Amino acid sequence: MPATPLAAVTRYWSVAVNKWYFVPAISNKSAPTRLELNAGTDLTGEVADSSGWTTTGDTIEAPDGNSVFIAQVAGPVKADDSSLTIYADPTGNDARTLLPRGTTGFVVRLGGGDTAGRKMDVFPIRVKTVGKQYGGTATEPAKLEISFAITSTPAEDVTIP
Template identity: 45%
Template sequence: MSATPITPSARYYRQGRTRVLWTPTIADILSPTRSEINAATDLSGEIAASSGWEVTGNTEDTPDLGSVFVGNIPSTTTSDASSLTFYSDETSVDVRTLLQRGVVGNIIWMDEGDVEGYLMDIFPVRVTSAPKQRDIAAVAQIMVNFAISRQPAENVAIPA
């Protein structure tokens, strides 16, 4: 008898589907309301690239004198600094008006789209910088860097 296989995933392409939202306030990131989500700003159409946005677990070694093997146990979780890269506007009306250094709020990732019952992640953040990317041979862009200030809410159901 063999093990039961995991349910096959219906694979998808992120572009055109994933939604990334910005909102300055959410009363409870574990249970946001539809009105809080509707009041957010959808950043998706201006994002050229992203980096980070992961919660990772750390471990601590647990050596003992009874063995030469060193086991470990789960310890803290962390999220490294993360960024979103946006297109610049030739008249300066772009992400710089919304996400300036020091601004505090939340980035919401709806990986499979804004669909009731699907899952989203919410990252409480502070903007650390918004440097212009000055590659003379590329489309003008601004990289907004974020510090993740509190534990993100992962796999939260998108409300109706």
Template identity: 40%
Template structure:
């Protein structure tokens, strides 16, 4: 099997959307930009979570010493984004204040219209806090997200307008 491998840096895009009109939670192109959507990618320093895991349920029985299992509930990992802090502008801090609800939209393979590589996570900001260090590195802040609903995964990136 031949693959065209790539790196996430410079390819993957992260957006924060305040709202998605579609009941299926699949954004259209105008929702990714403008006043509804913010491209977070240029300010992201680190990413954690944004993955769905299944918690299996054990199914022991008397016939064997082996305990099998069946699929259980799906759950999103604890998710967070770490951003570079802007010395003058606080737009990101305002956008991602504690309690804010919206959607983290990830274009895993980049902004390639029709590519089935878009994931949408309904979220609420659980916390936002500056990170402190004496090391010689840029100032950053971390935003922790609670995933509030079932993510939509592997949907087509909307066509360019």
């Protein structure tokens, strides 16, 4: 008897659906309330690009004197370097006012949009830097690259209330 196939999924282009929120306070990152999410700021319309926002795990070698094979065990988990590239305003009235260096809170990525029952990832953050990219060419708008430290384990695949 063959293995059971994985159920087919609805494929989508995340750029047109993905939402990015900055939420200053969440009491339980594994179960944010709708009130907490609504108290945040929707960054989506100003996000030009994102990088990181995932976790990776290291492995630890576990040799065994009875074998020439060196087994591995799961080791520490960490977050990749993460940033959001956001459009800049010439007056400075942009994400710099909301997310200056040192700001703490949560970046919430709603990968399937802000729809109850879908999944989101909640990243506890501190803003590391706000880099200015004033465009190297005539075809590139000015942007800010906001780099974040992920300060504790992200809550992944949390159901959106």
